[in-house]
Amino acid sequence: MSYVVLARKLRPQRFSDLIGQEVIAQILQNAIRSNRVAHAFLFSGSRGVGKTSAARILTKALNCLEPDNVDPCNACENCLEISSNASADVYEIDAASNRGIENIRELRENVKYAPARCRYKVYIIDEAHMLTLESFNALLKTLEEPPNHVKFILATTDPHKVPVTILSRCQRYDFQRIPLPQMLEFLNQAAVQENLQLSQKSLELIARHATGGMRDALTSLDQVLSFAGEQASESEVRQILGIADASMRFQLLECLFRKQLGSAMQAFQEIYQHGFDLQELLQELLQSVKTLSLYLALSGDLSFAEVAEDEQEQYCQLASLTTQGELQQMFHLLMQLEEQMKRSVHARICFEMTLLQLASVQPLVGVKDMLQQIRTLRQEVDGRVDSPGPVLAKTRDQSNQFQPTKSPTNPSFYASAANVASPPHVVEEPPVSSELPIESFEERASVAKTAIQRLKAKGSGTGLEQKKTPNFGIEPQQSLKPTEFRERKSSESWLEVGSEQRDEPEEPPLNWQEFVQFVHNRASVIGTLLRTALPVDLQADVWRLRFRHPPDLFNKEHQAKLEQLAQEFAGRSVDIQRDDQPTIEGTTLQEYDQWKNQELKRQRESQAREDAQVKDILQIFAGSEVYDIELH
Ligand SMILES: [Zn+2]
Structure with missing residues (x-):
């Protein structure tokens, strides 16, 4: 038969x-x-x-x-x-x-x-x-x-x-899916009925391997019987089903939690050389990570996780080596590996690369912890400096002051601004954090710390509070020594003004605006340079060009070209002279546009702050900022 x-x-x-x-x-x-x-x-x-x-x-x-x-x-x-x-x-x-x-x-x-x-x-x-x-x-x-x-x-x-x-x-x-205990009970009955002498552990391996499908379980049982006879040992069952030994798996996990990459690779090699299926190993690792995660989340209750009794102790030990955050990241990486293995023929390489990543998983710092660390840092800094100085500004514009490479006080900023072919506009930049070339939180914190201390050490000579004085309040007749000038230049130009409310600056005369636009249309580089120059009395015979920050770029050639354009514009011969005497009177077009943009930005911001949802967010997430507002 x-x-x-x-x-x-x-x-x-x-x-x-x-x-x-x-x-x-x-x-x-x-x-x-x-x-x-x-x-x-x-x-x-x-x-x-x-x-x-x-x-x-x-x-x-x-x-x-x-x-x-x-x-x-x-x-x-x-x-x-x-x-x-x-x-x-x-x-x-x-x-x-x-x-x-x-x-x-x-x-x-x-x-x-x-x-x-x-x-x-x-x-x-x-x-x-x-x-x-x-x-x-x-x-x-x-x-x-x-x-x-x-x-x-x-x-x-x-x-x-x-x-x-x-x-x-x-x-x-x-x-x-058929629950594990019920399936195990049935397999036990089947074993007795068929006169099979398989250990309880072997039957459990088969039941677990079938993940709820009775036909799969019975097919595996058949497979075991035809390969190893009626008295198959546990290791034979593992071999046939391609399941890695639990102890090997736990060893691999322990090495990963301890960040011992070498040992982890060795454990993996052993599993691989035993001929265990990588797909199976991946499933088991996923299962283990899930179980550990549950263990931590449920404070040691493993009743949900269908864990074999002899494995519970090992799970307890492993759980003490890891955190919920780390497990979540590992789970994510393993899920990615599953996707890769479906598509790739290099399953082993994918696996090893993922082990490399798994062994270097660092627990993420939560927003809450981060805020706490910042608070501590602030208190620490405040405690060290004797005189009460300005605190770390909350708005993003001011926080730009701490940005080492792009700070507007950096002289090269003006050179590059004057360099661009089209008129520069204030562009709403992405959050400052993403621009910092500094990776870790600690590094960022230390940069911020140094910046704060530097500012405080300078006291009232320069810094944030100076910016509250508008540059228009200064009398034109007031003479300035070069050193004083430089100091004011770095602290009072429109370019460095924060988002706080400012009086409206004097708008450059309309005919000056028209002239700059005219020049810009004909020679964009000169037009761009003129945007940083103070308005000239166009009725005069001699036009004295005064720049807020005299650009090196404006050469004789430009001057000749400009004279030609001015003659065209004014309908008469005009003598253009460059006056490099320092001056702070008046408003350049660039400054005026910048003010307009900031004004617009501030209006949008206050509009956004009125929004019910934004209000909620600001209330719930203390320390949130409003920026990059887009209107739809
Ligand atoms: Zn019948």
């Missing part, structure tokens, strides 16, 4: 045999008992959880000649025929290979005729989601109003691919 695989031999024959699906079995039994059996069912669930078995039992129960209560007798003619797949009235259709419209048309034709011997004609359509859309549509009408002697049972592992129109015409039952 030929060998019948366990999955077939131990196939459920009665409703009570449906392990893990007690609720569904109960509902179906009740329906039969009260004679309210629907005409179409959809059984969904992952593979091997009992969908087809349930469909067969239901079919037999509906057609059994001598039912035992509502269970099929499994002995009468009809039951035997259905069990052996020989009944003329029961059609098991595999939709994966009979998905075309012609198959469904045939079915529709066939439905009309009364059953030959059974009470009901039953159509079991397996993997129903594989049907084409056309086939589904052809099936709709029949499914809605089939003849009284017809029942449909659709089974699918992927109910999302079944059209809603079909779903709504069926009674749907979702089959659950």
Whole structure:
């Protein structure tokens, strides 16, 4: 007699045999008992959880000649025929290979005729989601109003691919994965029945490996038996299923938590050389990381995690080496690895590279901790400096002062501003933090600290509080020594003014604006330079060009060109002279535009702050800033 695989031999024959699906079995039994059996069912669930078995039992129960209560007798003619797949009235259709419209048309034709011997004609359509859309549509009408002697049972592992129109015409039952303890109990019974001498641990390995599918578990059991006989050892079971030894896995995890890359690689090599499946190893690592995460989140309660008793202690030890944040990052990296392994033929390389990353995972600093650290830092700095100085400004514009390379006080800033071909405008920059070329929090903190101390050491000579004085308050006649000038230059130009409210500066005369625009259209470089010059009395015969920050770029050639353009503009000969005497009177176009932009920005900001949602955010997240406002 030929060998019948366990999955077939131990196939459920009665409703009570449906392990893990007690609720569904109960509902179906009740329906039969009260004679309210629907005409179409959809059984969904992952593979091997009992969908087809349930469909067969239901079919037999509906057609059994001598039912035992509502269970099929499994002995009468009809039951035997259905069990052996020989009944003329029961059609098991595999939709994966009979998905075309012609198959469904045939079915529709066939439905009309009364059953030959059974009470009901039953159509079991397996993997129903594989049907084409056309086939589904052809099936709709029949499914809605089939003849009284017809029942449909659709089974699918992927109910999302079944059209809603079909779903709504069926009674749907979702089959659950079989829980580990129930599966283990069944495997134990099967082992006794088949006279197998497998250890409890081996059976548990098989059950765990099957992840809730009984057919997979029985197939694995068959595999173990045919390879290693009836007394397979635990290590043989591992070998056959490709499962890494738990101790090896724990060792690998421990090395990763301790950031010992060398040892981690060695542990991985060992696992690999044992021939264990990398995909399996990945699943187990994911499982372990999840379990540890649960362990930490639930303060040591492992009842949710289906952990074998002898592994609990190891989990406890591992949990003491890691944190929730680290585990979350590791989980993320392992999930990425899963994606990579699906696409790559270099599974091992991907794995090793991920181990490298896993061994260098650093716990992230939460926003809360970060804020706390900043507060501590501030207090520390305040404590060290004797005289009370300005505190770290909250607005982003002022915080730009601490930016080492892009600070507007840096002389090169003006040179580069004068260099650009088009008129410079104030661009709302991204948050300062993203511009800093400094990586770690500690480094940033130390830069900020130095900056604060430097400012405080300077006292009232320069710094933030100076900027509150507008430059227009200074008398034009007031003479300045070069040193004084430089100091004012760095502290009082419009370019460095923060977002605080300022009086409106004097607008450059309209004819000056027109002239600069005229020049800009004809010679953009000169136009750009003129934007940094103070307005000139265009009625005068000699135009004295005075720059706030005399640019090196403005040469004789420019001067000649400008004279030519001025003559064109004014309609008379104009003498242009460059006056490099320091001056602070008046407003350049660049400064005026900058003021306008800041004004606009401030208006937008106060508008944004009025917004209810923004208000909420500012209240909840203390220390939040409003910037980069975009209007939609
Ligand atoms: Zn029967």
